[in-house]
Amino acid sequence: MKEFIAYCGLDCERCEARTATINNDGHLRQKVAEEWSQLNGVTITPQMINCTGCRIDGVKTPFCESLCPIRQCALIRKIETCGRCAEVKTCEKVGMILKNNEEAKRNLGL
Numbered sequence: 294m295k296e297f298i299a300y301c302g303l304d305c306e307r308c309e310a311r312t313a314t315i316n317n318d319g320h321l322r323q324k325v326a327e328e329w330s331q332l333n334g335v336t337i338t339p340q341m342i343n344c345t346g347c348r349i350d351g352v353k354t355p356f357c358e359s360l361c362p363i364r365q366c367a368l369i370r371k372i373e374t375c376g377r378c379a380e381v382k383t384c385e386k387v388g389m390i391l392k393n394n395e396e397a398k399r400n401l402g403l
Contacts (some may be wrong), residue, residue: 295400299347301390302397310344310354337392348374362386373383375402 305311313321322339329389330337345351347364357364363375363386372378375387382402391398 296349299364299399300372300375301347301363301387301397302394302401302403303347303377303390304396304400305346305349308344308346308393310342314343314345314352321366328387335349374401376403 298396299305309321309325312327314319317403319339325342326337326339329342341355343352344357345359347353347357359365360387366386367375367378370378375381378384381387381401382390390401391401
């Protein structure tokens with residue numbers, strides 16, 4: 294499995310938070326913080342927009358580090374991705390992503 298595929302199947306290489314981190318792009322961090330704040334109804338600061346990737350060693354956004362239920366579940370189960378979990382087709386956690394994202398499904402081999 295490609296290392297930049299997140300536990301849920303999303304491609305971290307396409308994530309603007311990762312791009313901002315890798316390029317140390319303050320303007321992109323600001324843009325992402327504003328968009329994510331509006332989408333999630335919480336305050337997200339540009340300083341929070343630092344992530345190298347879900348399954349990659351290194352910095353993560355606060356959500357990805359400790360709040361994402363999908364990542365936490367995969368870490369506890371010690372699985373490479375949700376695609377390796379016997380419960381993936383009935384899982385409500387990852388189901389929220391998979392029902393709306395065909396690319397994530399393909400990335401997980403579903």
